[in-house]
Amino acid sequence: MESPAFPITPLLPAIGESLAAHPRLVLEAPPGAGKTTQVPLALLDAPWLEGRKIVMLEPRRVAARSAATFMARQRGEEAGATVGYRIRFENKVSARTRIEVVTEGILTRMIQDDPLLEGVGALLFDEFHERHLAADLGLALALDVQAQLREDLRLVAMSATLDGERLARFLDAPRLSSQGRAHPVEVAHFPARRDESLEAQARRAVEQALARHPGDVLVFLPGQREIARLGAALDAAALPAGVEVLALHGDLPVEQQSRVLQPAPDGRRRVVLATNVAESSVTLPGVRVVIDSGLAREPRFDPSSGFSRLDAVAISQASADQRAGRAGRVAEGWAWRLWPESQRLEAQRRAEIGQVELAGLALELAAWGSDALRFVDPPPPGALAAARELLQRLGALSDAGGVTARGRRMLALGTHPRLAAMLLAARDPREQALAADVAALVEARDPLRSRSDALAERWRALAAFRGGRMPADASRPALAAIDAAARQWRGRLRCEAGPPAQVEAHALGDLLAHAFPDRIAARHPADPLRYQLANGRAARLFEDSALRGEPWLVASELRQPPRGDALLLRAAPLDEARLRADFADRFAEHEGAVWDADKRALVARRQTRFDRIVLDSRPAGRVDPAQAADALTEAVRELGLEALPWSEGLRQWQARVASLRAWMPELGLPEVTDAALLATLDDWLRPAFAGKTRLDALAEDALGQALKSLLEWDARQRLDRLAPARIAVPSGMERRVDYALDPQGLPRPPVLAVKLQELFGLADTPRIADGRVPLLLHLLSPGGKPLQVTADLRSFWDRTYPEVRKEMKGRYPKHPWPDDPWSATATHRAKPRGT
Template identity: 75%
Template sequence: MSQIRKARRIPDLPRILVQVSTPAFPINDVIPAIRDALATQSRLVLEAPPGAGKTTQVPLALLDEAWLGGKKILMLEPRRVAARAAAGFMSKQLGEAVGETVGYRIRFENKVSKATRIEVVTEGILTRLLQDDPLLEGIGAILFDEFHERHLAGDLGLALALDVQASVRDDLRIVAMSATLDGERLANWLDASRITSGGRSFPVDIAHFPARRDEALAPLVKRAVEHALMLHPGDILVFLPGIREIRQVEASLEGVATASSIEVLTLHGDLPVEAQTRVLQPASDGQRRVVLATNVAESSVTLPGVRVVIDAGLAREPQFDPNSGFSRLDAVHISQASADQRAGRAGRLGQGWAYRLWPESQRLAPQRRAEIAQVELAGLALEIAAWGSDDLRFPDALPPGALAAARDLLCRLDALDSNNAITPLGRRMLSLGTHPRLSAMLLAARDDAECALACDLAALVEARDPLRTRSDALAERWQALAAFRQGRAPADANRSTLAAIDAAAKQWRRRLRVEVMPPAHVPAHMLGDLLAHAYPDRIAYRHANDRHRYQLSNGRMAKLFDDSALIGEPWLVASELRFDTRDALIMRAAPVDEQHLRDDFATHFREGDEVRWDAERRALVGERIARFDGIVLSSKPAGKVDPALANRALADAVRSLGLGALPWSEATSQWRIRVQCLRAWMPELVLPDLSDEVLLDTLDDWLAPAFAGKTRLDALSADELAEALKSGIDWATRNRIDQLAPTRIDVPSGLARNIDYRLDDRGDAAPPVLAVKLQELFGLAETPRICDGRVPLMLHLLSPARRPLQVTQDLRSFWERTYPEVKKEMKGRYPKHPWPDDPWNAMATHRAKPRGT
């Protein structure tokens, strides 16, 4: 358990002291409890701080359990570095080589054998294993390590595993393990036991290292490293957001390394295995080391010798970028839980020191946000479709808007059919293990040469811009890549970025088993012809009257820069857009050959009669229209409007003009409000929502049928509107509505008076109003009620001239306290009307007093 106490001060460095450490493998203290829990239950949540040993000790401790029955244990690790390290450490404990009892499987690499009983896998591998073998034959347990990181693939893996467990494998054990997790919430959600272990740590002295004004990250880190080298022993671990920052800091430390005789090492997911292994081993000669790492060093791996942590407080995490259509890695502030976990890395061997490179006043979010709430979901939606069931349980609900957008995209990519079922093409796309947009493009290539070019495009659209000058032509970037391969990169290109793109393209070619190199020269439209398969929603056609404006196939408009290199192209496909309220700005695009579109997207071209509402003429217009998806290629008048097409167009007119364009009678308006009020007062009735928003969203269901045979908006009568509005409610329910929320109510005068139903400004039910002359309520003690007595009426008590005297829902109190004052004031003003001293027993009347009384 962490302890915080006041710390010794170093000048100009405000600090606190955090205890974050324990003896070797404290997880051993709770191993018996873990075994007991899993012997009788199928799910477990294990909380253990960094250094407790959960990653390497729990799988080994479960190998001989009776319930496992000789089956395998799968352990999910979010990162490849951690997967290799965990498998290596466990194998070393067993005195074996990796791939014997303990092995690992990651993308492009696996070390397993028939003897392997513990398999450490990364997230994408787990999903493929589950999809390929839903019965999980030979698997007895799945351990989700570092579950607090809440990666999308981890959440999906857990959802699939739970579905398998619930349907066919009730003997399967599922364990969620984490260092910084809301374990109680997760355990309740899983209906699982919860076990908490102590950690291993020594006190860690935390300070916020002050930055200078406008100081960049690299020089700030350099100063912090120099400060730590002077004051503290041991190795230094520096947390940086990504490879780019690691390279910048590595270059800035060259002089420091030489002067101080230190070794500067890097640690990130793209390092070769040998380089990763070297970082994870102690220095053989005792030389001090500075390790520059991404958040791969935050959990699951232990760096020997570290006594100081310098934390930039940033990490690259996936965020959905609507401009590109992908989830990109953006530098974001880490959570407080991550900051504490990083600091704890300094306290493994003895007292440690952690320097935070952000102001002490800056507040961090308590926990990391789940990726499911902030990334694009096309890949997840395709996995769900392949699984064949929407009834999957996720720790956080799937955002309905993002999921609907993902499925719409997959339908455009022909990965899903109209029922959101996966297509044969969708299954082939899923097998590539990448974003569906890129999969669709890679599978669209006709031969190896085109496939090699598609690999280049996949690398280009995912990478940072390799050009330093502004240009919206994707072809210029590909030409720079082709020139780089020939040793003559353009002067305005970033060579290191081109090298990274070239390396990524090679990985794509290796994955697809393409042995030919991309061509050195291609027509610009060939790039667009391939890219159109990744972005069918962003194929664009030039506006007839403005060569800078284009209509996109998704129906939106977009425009080019004034000095665009693409001006004049009739067809484009945009790989990057900057969205705006009116026209999106085309940031990156390539021309497309129309004949290629007609060959590859033949079903997207169509021609037919359409009827639309012309807002300016306030009339229906019939046209013969040629389209490519949402793009209008040509239109001409079609003559007389076809009534068969008119009803939906009239509904569209109402959608454009608003519900106020309909012939609402007072009775229909009141009926609609009565239904809305009853939904609030008696939810057990299960009445439809008749709010403006819902009615506009469902016009095609309830209103369009009423326009059948009509070609004008004003042809709809008030009675027809009323019946259309009530069409979804049966007669018995309509009668019940009239009983519970009547339009009129009898008052003591013998007359029936109208009840006025109202909604407040937020659309919520307001008290219904009964406006009635005060004299008509003589003799009535209690406020009248409706809705089986649940709702009192709001009485507007009127003078004989029908002006308000009092507004109340408590008639008894009015007679007792207020009426005497009203009588005193009104009796002289309206002498011909009764003002009895005893209203409780007076005769109610709507008339004046008879003459002579």
């Protein structure tokens, strides 16, 4: 197959020359430039490669398979010859393979199993801007290998929209940029009607796009649920004859994915409903119109609750630009955005390492034997501490933090530590087969349309599907996908037993407890819907729960509302005898001080517990002061940080640290969000309770000292210099700077509220954080009323001040309103002295 010309082709020699002279490279290339498929092929004969293998990482299975297949065809071969790929549950490589395209988690296993990476000469990190956790870990491990063992190993970070300058600084690497191949794309915002759902708005947009513009239509939606809804709406709509509606997401069978990625053989128009798998690394031929919901479903983690969830979140501006660019690959195109034009997006996608559960990362670090890896963005200490606590519960880490033999077996399974622990806990082949079913059910989307909270109902639907019966409220494609995944897990476990046709009610929970030991729950003695969790928190069943009355449960899904108990969304009952046999060391007698929520005081109790579940409690005399600090810390863990004597000044300090951490990540400041503080109470708060037996004995100044102990002395000095609480203004006075965080914990623009007269003579907006961040000026009248909000003082003096002066001069005649504010004397008084 003759290679077509790509925009990146003229840059290929420079890429090879750069890697010959320097072991690292940052390559920026827009969508359509050809970096994914042309760079690996161009490097195959590089002298420095010495005939070794190139491994390229792709963030998604669809992209990995597509890229490898395209490169193989360019060489006139099938995938698995010179070019192959490895993804989860699928392997197309051979002894001849020299370019291996893998998904991100595969590389971690390769490095852990062979730190020398023998036979590998270069690692290419494609679409690094997506900042998946596995890619960040893979790069950190690769940098350690390069620094300690393999100076000749080449590392290339590639992307269309990454922050290349920052990454090049971090890697100490050259930076090359390629031109793209893009036709003009006209971007417009397609307004929603009042109370209109996303699917209804998207359907109208598709109908109008097909009527107004040529070519295929690509619709970006957050997930499979939205794809199914819009697909059903379009099936019911009056689309032009011959238009075909197709879905594209990572869980589709390979044949369906391949069909979408190839041109329609009969030339018919297509509407492709895709998740963000279509955002990068794959090419959809014929697309001329992109309809973008502006949403993606991404994992989010709350360290204060320990619960993970997939949330539909707004995409970044870089992702929006990349999505729009898909409309301009073959000719001029159109991009319609389904969010208001006034909505502002973040510039870049936030790194996944700061937003997800980190148990897998913590286990990889323990297995590597070092925490001193260089991450582009370091993992948040609060989330990392919570992950290590979970791993100790799972038996993957010792009390000293080292990886155990069980932990290494869990790593070898290549899945989340929770599921790995469950798969290893099966006692015999029959239980192994059931564990494979449970793993497949936990990982999959819900196969039932009903709201039942019983995991057993999902398993019974799966068993019925295998027996040729189809439950009325179940999805056949979903059950087929779960059955296939369970079969793959049985193969991974080398389990020769077939899946059971029926099991006892508690069998699922007995296995699931090994995946979620922190979510084992005992029924409250006075409330049949309320349960106490092993992690010390509480949860509730729905009123119509199928699990009502069960003495023991284990939850696979929980939802933590802003206040109150968690909601048990999906769970399975447990057999207490099996629980006592499998977790004998978790049942213990304990005597000491505990927090009594009703009395709001410490009391001495003798308790029988399973983890933090109190099974029996009796009075035990007086409170031991030596145990009081532990108990008071646990009380704050239960009540929340609001139980502490916060002041406005301390909240401002917290916002200053969090803001500066975001603005200048190179400073390495600790995470101080409420979630992170709750996760690290033992480190900073427990010492402050020494000698105290009451919660209200902790004063505001003591809380302040405890919080500020999180920063070393030099970090405190940098905080005061780079994110000051007050700054001097031209009038000679110091004025307060207000800091605040948005609901996602990101810093809002810092605000300086100051009377306009105090800034006379100042040309430019004051900046903090070493000049990186302008203050948002709230300019006030002499009476302290708001006049203008601006981040561009120079523009205000030039354009707005004359109008303000005209209006205010009569209202405040005793205050200066000079014609020329540039040369006037700043003052906080009614008149400058001497006038």
